[in-house]
Amino acid sequence: MAILEKELVTNLNKINSKESTELNRLDISDEELASIDKEYCTYGDKIHAEPNPKVFRDCNGSFMYDSKNVPYLDLEMWFAACNLGYKNKRIRDAVVNQLDTLPQISSHFQYDYKVLLSEKIAKANIKRFGRKGRVHFNVGGSQVIEDALKLVRNYTHKNRMFSFFGGFHGRTLGASCLTAGYRYRKAFGHFADEAHFVPYPYCFRCPYGKKCDSCNYYCVQQLRREFEDNCAGLYDHSSKEASLGAFFVEPVQGSGGYIIPPKGYFKELKKVLDDFGVLFVDDEIQMGFYRTGKLWAIEHYDVKPDVITFSKSLTNGLNPLGGMWAKEELINPEIWPNGRTHSTFCNNPIGMRAGYEVMKTLEEGDFEREVANKGKYFLDGLKELEKRHKRIGHVDGLGLALRIECVTEDGYTPDPELLHNILAEGLKGDLSYNGKKCGLILNKGSHYNNTITLVPAITISYAEIDMALSLLDQLFTRLS
Numbered sequence: 001m002a003i004l005e006k007e008l009v010t011n012l013n014k015i016n017s018k019e020s021t022e023l024n025r026l027d028i029s030d031e032e033l034a035s036i037d038k039e040y041c042t043y044g045d046k047i048h049a050e051p052n053p054k055v056f057r058d059c060n061g062s063f064m065y066d067s068k069n070v071p072y073l074d075l076e077m078w079f080a081a082c083n084l085g086y087k088n089k090r091i092r093d094a095v096v097n098q099l100d101t102l103p104q105i106s107s108h109f110q111y112d113y114k115v116l117l118s119e120k121i122a123k124a125n126i127k128r129f130g131r132k133g134r135v136h137f138n139v140g141g142s143q144v145i146e147d148a149l150k151l152v153r154n155y156t157h158k159n160r161m162f163s164f165f166g167g168f169h170g171r172t173l174g175a176s177c178l179t180a181g182y183r184y185r186k187a188f189g190h191f192a193d194e195a196h197f198v199p200y201p202y203c204f205r206c207p208y209g210k211k212c213d214s215c216n217y218y219c220v221q222q223l224r225r226e227f228e229d230n231c232a233g234l235y236d237h238s239s240k241e242a243s244l245g246a247f248f249v250e251p252v253q254g255s256g257g258y259i260i261p262p263k264g265y266f267k268e269l270k271k272v273l274d275d276f277g278v279l280f281v282d283d284e285i286q287m288g289f290y291r292t293g294k295l296w297a298i299e300h301y302d303v304k305p306d307v308i309t310f311s312k313s314l315t316n317g318l319n320p321l322g323g324m325w326a327k328e329e330l331i332n333p334e335i336w337p338n339g340r341t342h343s344t345f346c347n348n349p350i351g352m353r354a355g356y357e358v359m360k361t362l363e364e365g366d367f368e369r370e371v372a373n374k375g376k377y378f379l380d381g382l383k384e385l386e387k388r389h390k391r392i393g394h395v396d397g398l399g400l401a402l403r404i405e406c407v408t409e410d411g412y413t414p415d416p417e418l419l420h421n422i423l424a425e426g427l428k429g430d431l432s433y434n435g436k437k438c439g440l441i442l443n444k445g446s447h448y449n450n451t452i453t454l455v456p457a458i459t460i461s462y463a464e465i466d467m468a469l470s471l472l473d474q475l476f477t478r479l480s
Contacts, residue, residue, distance in 0.1 A: 008463040011063045012071050012436045030055040030067050054427050059086035062457050062464050070429040072439035075454045080286045083313035085457040091316050091357045098353035113352040120359045129304045134331045137323040138346045141285040141311035142170030144322035147341050148309050149174045155330050158245030163195035166256030166447050178248050200253050201261040204394045212262055220268040227276045235276050246279035251297035254286040257446030258403040258453045260396050266301040281307040289313040290458050293371040293399030314355045321351030371458050375399040381469040391480040402454035414448035422475045431471050440471040
């Protein structure tokens with residue numbers, strides 16, 4: 001622990017060298033940036049969710065640094081895009097090497113790391129699921145979901161899918177059909193291919209009012225009844241054909257608030273889908289690459305997916321790249337021939353090299369054990385906070401995907417205002433740890449805008465987890 005504490009002190013005391021400042025920082029103040037931004041930048045992205053977006057100038061490991069070099073422990077990690085920490089030297093060095101050798105190549109041509117990365121992912125899935133499959137790449141999460149939609153439609157000739165209430169699969173037009181929130185679609189007219197949404201197994205706030213330990217997967221049985229009902233429109237009993245092609249599933253619901261289903265839920269759901277001929281698409285864009293202690297979060301549930309989509313931490317945030325793996329019968333060259341879907345940058349060398357190095361790093365480490373142990377340690381600390389603070393209604397976690405529900409004094413009613421204030425307070429940079437001024441970067445999710453989703457780097461140290469728990473304690477004490 002002494003070594004970890006020494007590393008933490010180094011990050012808390014970090015001051016950029018003159019050389020680093022000259023290389024990385026423009027001579028422009030935060031106020032000047034805000035003025036230029038207001039005049040020339042679109043407000044269509046997420047930066048302007050708050051009126052005065054925070055400005056950061058540097059990062060390292062689990063920390064971001066503002067213009068005054070105040071360290072902020074980051075428990076968001078770019079929405080899980082940087083599982084292996086900021087400025088990861090091994091991945092950075094591989095990218096620099098690729099820049100110096102073959103940084104650009106037309107996607108009409110083949111090169112080494114694209115093939116080798118595909119092999120690594122495909123072989124990893126043979127080991128986990130006993131299924132041969134192939135990998136197809138694109139430039140990000142939404143684009144990968146679009147490709148998966150094409151893959152399913154190509155195979156089933158069905159244009160509608162199942163998805164969950166509270167799910168988020170992207171903001172492109174096709175992905176928005178799968179994303180439950182109406183706010184993502186309302187500005188863009190009618191969506192004819194909108195998914196058939198069903199409730200997620202949100203046991204703390206069960207939409208059916210059931211208790212998890214006695215409901216016998218009531219929500220799954222409700223879906224089965226819809227298939228069995230001749231008038232429900234999901235299945236033609238005479239031709240034995242479902243009207244929808246696939247169910248797009250998040251094994252831990254991300255934007256919905258890091259909701260973790262009961263252990264046997266997906267196995268029961270898969271039985272229903274298999275009985276009625278519906279494909280199972282596993283969206284690992286946020287939970288993949290050992291976020292939950294497994295390469296894929298679906299491994300926790302003893303289910304074999306037909307398709308897996310992934311992105312975000314594939315390149316540890318150093319390049320926009322994602323991909324989909326599908327079992328052989330869906331994606332072999334006869335079924336999925338040349339040109340079925342394509343993007344100019346889908347096989348870019350920088351992303352492929354970063355992805356290959358990420359996979360090598362994950363293969364060589366003991367992340368399954370480490371993430372499980374760190375996740376338990378973190379969750380145990382959150383449970384202690386829950387005992388001390390009435391305004392924490394529920395905590396849970398799977399690996400290092402963790403959640404805290406902010407509630408009113410009654411211990412259950414969602415309190416989105418408290419959540420908003422906690423996130424804002426953490427960004428003020430006036431918390432204290434070991435006598436040092438610091439801040440805390442948090443993310444939010446949930447059906448009721450009241451849940452803190454904790455997404456630390458999977459390389460976070462135990463000393464940094466202790467720091468996170470202390471800062472969270474300070475925030476709830478200050479604002480409750």
